[in-house]
Amino acid sequence: MNGxxxxxxxxxxxxxxxxxxxxxxxxxxxxxxxxxTRKGIISFQVAQEFFNVALQHFRTPMSFSEAHQYLTTVFxxxxxxxxxxxxxxxxxxxxxxxxxxxxxxxxxxxxxEAQCDILYSEDLRHGQRIGDMQVENPxx
Numbered sequence: 001m002n003g004x005x006x007x008x009x010x011x012x013x014x015x016x017x018x019x020x021x022x023x024x025x026x027x028x029x030x031x032x033x034x035x036x037t038r039k040g041i042i043s044f045q046v047a048q049e050f051f052n053v054a055l056q057h058f059r060t061p062m063s064f065s066e067a068h069q070y071l072t073t074v075f076x077x078x079x080x081x082x083x084x085x086x087x088x089x090x091x092x093x094x095x096x097x098x099x100x101x102x103x104x105x106x107x108x109x110x111x112x113e114a115q116c117d118i119l120y121s122e123d124l125r126h127g128q129r130i131g132d133m134q135v136e137n138p139x140x
Contacts, residue, residue: 006041006111007034007078008121009049011138016058023139030120030138035077043081043110045103047071081110098130108133 007030014020015027034040054062054070062070081087087109095105104123108130111119119135126137 002115002117003037003039004041004114004116005034005039005118005120006043006107006114006116007031007046008107008119008123009046009053010122011120012046012050012074013053014139016054026138031074035074038077040078041080041111041114041116042075042078043107043114044079044083045106045110047075047079049103050075081114087113094130100124 011027011030014023015031017024017027031040051062051067051071055067083106087106090112091102091105091109094100094108095102098105098108100108104121107121108119108124111133112131116133119130119133120138121135122137122139124135124137126135126140128135
């Protein structure tokens with residue numbers, strides 16, 4: 001076990017959610033831990049999904065300068081998994097085997113590729129093991 005963990009998109013979205021203060025607090029804890037320990041991982045998919053929400057769907061959308069700062073200070077140290085043909089192939093197999101949605105299959109495939117021990121997500125079954133990796137819902 002290498003102690004790496006993968007953060008799903010909603011963790012970053014919840015870190016800005018003033019309507020759910022407990023989730024926001026827990027999300028910010030995980031993000032700080034990910035950066036401080038250098039064991040947190042995300043894929044480029046996570047950044048894409050987050051900016052889609054932050055720039056268009058937040059109550060007050062992020063400005064360009066806020067988004068750029070977030071990209072460089074938060075996402076840059078965590079980004080580790082690019083979209084590749086191999087990742088897509090692995091995601092297709094995971095989708096078939098576990099009946100995940102396409103986006104969830106890509107997240108799981110990226111976490112496996114990064115050799116993460118834990119995938120933090122509320123979209124998958126808490127406690128589920130996928131190979132050597134365990135899914136944990138950090139908001140339970």
